[in-house]
Amino acid sequence: MKQFQFExxxxxxxxRELDKINQWRKSKVTSAVVFSIYAENIDQEQIDLACEIIESEMPDAQYLGCSTNGTITEGRLSDSPFVVVCTICEYPSTQVHLLQYPLSEDNALDAIENLKKELEKRPWVKAIELLATIRGMSMTPFCEACTEINxxxxxxxxxxxxxxxxxDNACVFSKARGYSEKGVVFLLCGGDDLNIHTTHITGWKxxxxxxxxxxxxxxxxxELDGKPAYDAYYKYLNIPNNEHFFYNTLxxxxxxKHHGINILRAPIASNADGSLTMTSNIEENVYARIAYGDPWTILNSIEEGGRKIAEFQPEILKVFSCxxxxxxxxxxxxxxxxGPFQSIAPTSGFYTSGEFLRTDKDLIQHNVTLVIAAMREGPIDDKAHFEMDSENFSGKVSMISRLAKFIEAATAELAEANQKLAKMAIEDSLTNLCNRAETQRRIREALEDYNNTGKKVSLIMMDIDNFKMVNDTYGHKEGDNVILGLTKVIKETVEKSNPDASCGRWGGEEFMVVLPGIDCHKAAEIANEIRTSFAAILFPKARRKTISVGVVEALRGENADMVCVRVDSALYEAKNNGKNQVFIG
Known part of the structure; x- marks a missing residue:
């Protein structure tokens, strides 16, 4: 596989460049020839002229291309606004085929259906390179339809x-169908001797x-956290909602996380209502964070990715960089x-409005990402080679890196503090069971579910018998030991019997258990097991203690206050009847 890159x-x-290539081909055995054409403008006349010359001078060659935000040649940003890259395959088994279709939200699925039909005719296909005009449309249906491809x-x-x-103006073009400002081009590649390795690199944190x-x-x-999504960019980054929003948020x-991998997704516009238009669909009830590029992380990712690519020993590298x-x-x-990829193999590509890479069966649209396709004909026969210079960054970059680290650490500390506060708000500090307010909330939730679905719910309320005497005689430390002893029994018994149950400290020596899906008879069995297990504990000073227990099953139409009054009355009956017993109300 040989490559020529020129402006x-x-x-x-x-x-003259095409003549050089033809002269080289005369002394070689070649098969497929593909020209990739990258233009920084959408001047159809200039693009058509280049394509006509290529077709005239090399009729057997295929060509495809698109408008870009810049071109990569020999691993570096090219100074030229119009670049041609010619790739020549040298193994007879290597084949290519071009397809091109109109592309809009209305016909995106038609393009994939047509692609699938063409693939059925060509079992030799190993990879598909795509170039597409994607601005102003969601590519999610397009990507999802690709899951049905082999x-x-x-x-x-x-x-x-x-x-x-x-x-937003952009174009694609190819020998298959010419110039289009709303289209997608597919280059099908394959053959027994063609090997392809793909990967992606971000480095954004x-x-x-x-x-x-x-x-x-x-x-x-x-909306994010129930507020207009744009607010996140204004509050944390002071980015105004104007015509420069896209540029400022890039x-x-x-x-x-999407389809099991971490991805980046950039907004392309902010709307008057504070919503954001994304390049692809985004699901509800997922967690997202704003990300920022860290130069050290990026270059470390480049080095790690480069060494893996070098092991594949490619002959050319195609780069699609955001x-x-x-x-x-x-x-x-x-x-x-x-630039470092050029030390592996000739590297070319362009700066995109979005990058595409298939992971397993899912075609994922990336943003702010490097997608790299490494290609080689034939077996590996050389030692892997990759070079990357180590250099110091400017003070500005170092400061950015330090600030990013500071924000990351401060955010982690704040998140940890918030988690502790959230836990304190719902947990009892001594037992780590739910506190009374949280237990009441869970009772209301279980009753609402019961009234909506008919799923039964029972309550167990228990009280340590003669607990005041423990505190008065042996002190509060021993009192805490008794409370913790009962807590352990409640947790172990309830988790074994009903993992969906909620256990709470109702106050002082009183405890409440909420049992969804359990009737009063089963609840009474659980309550009795708690009672007997607790009575078997021998405390250092208080020795053996007992509990009295009330059990009720919620009735249709009852609210939380009503069922709590009934279970409290059942507990009172257990106490009044001699303690150390379970009473079903």
Whole structure:
């Protein structure tokens, strides 16, 4: 597999480059020839001209391309606004085939259906490269439809873009169907001797606290924690809701788990109602955090990923990198993360509006990510080689890294403190059982479920007999020992009998157990087991103690206060009848 990379700066230069390639081919055995064309503008006349020349000078070659936010050649950001990359396959078994379809939210599924039909005709396909115009539409249905494609086929690619980040105009084109501002191009690749390895690299780290997606509709993220989603960007990053919102948020995507992997998802617009338009659908009831690029983490990820790719020993590397990464690094430093791959193999690609990579059977649309496809014909025959310079960052970058670490640590401490406060709000400090307020809430919840579904609920209320005497005679420390002894018995007995139950300290020496799905007779059996187990404990000073227990089953139409009054009355009867017994009310 051989690759030629050059700029298109005029008809004469392009023809000379093509002539060099033809001369090289005359002395070699070649099969498929594919031109990848990357343009920073959507000048159809210029694009058509380049394609016509390639088709004229090399009729057997295939070509495809798109508009970009910049091009990567020899692993670095190219200075040229129009780049041509020619890949020549040298094994006779290697095959390629081009497909191109219109693409919009109305016909995205049609494109995948057509693709599947073409794949059925070509069992040799191992991978699909896709280029698509994706701005202004959700790609979720498109990606989900790809799950039906043979899971052994790898899929990777990128979204066409514009050199102006705020401009939605973009295009794709190919020999199959020509120029299109609403389309998708598929390059099918395969053959017995073609080997392909794909991976993705981020390096972005989550910052600050988690947000719960409380309301979303398709690709519209409406609310986080019950508030307009835009508020998160304004409150924490002071990003205004104006025409520059997309540009200002590129470096701060959301970080969350999707199909089992951590991904980044960037908003493309903020709407008047405070909702955010995302590049793909986002689910409700998932947790997300705002993320930020940490240069050290990014380069460590590059080094780790580069060494793994080198072991595959590719002959070429295709890189699809998000435009947000270019914005983050700036033009002078962006090549720090792509340049090292050139030490492995010729590296080319472009800066995208979204990156695509199949993981298992799921095609996932990424943002702010590097997707890399490594290709090789034939077996591994060389030693893995990867070079990456170690260098110091500027003080500015070091400060950013330190601030990110500070925010991460402060957020973790705050989250831990909030967890402790939340726990304190619902737990009894001595027993770690639910406190009275939380127990009352769970009683109300169980009763509501009973009234809605008919699922029975019973209550057990117990009181340690003659407990005041323990405190008065042996002190509060021994009193606490007795309370903790009963707590242990309650937990062990209830967890064994009904894992869905809730145990709470009602106050002082009184305890309450809420038993969903249990009738009063089964509840009485559980209560009696607690009573006998507790009576068998020998405390150091108080010796053996007993409990009195009341049991009731909730009745239709009862509220929490009513059922609590009844179980309290049952407990009173147990006390009044001689203590150390269970009374069913």
């Amino acid at each position: 298109f700066s005029g008809v004469g230069k392009l023809k 899971p052994d086929i790898q899929i990777f690619g990128g979204g066409a873009f514009n050199i102006d980040l705020n401009n 989550p910052l600050g606290r988690e947000f719960l997606v409380t309301k979303a509709n398709g690709s519209i993220l409406q 470096e701060f995507p959301f970080f969350y 435009a947000a990464r270019r914005t983050f690094w700036g033009n002078d430093e962006i090549s720090k993360e792509t």
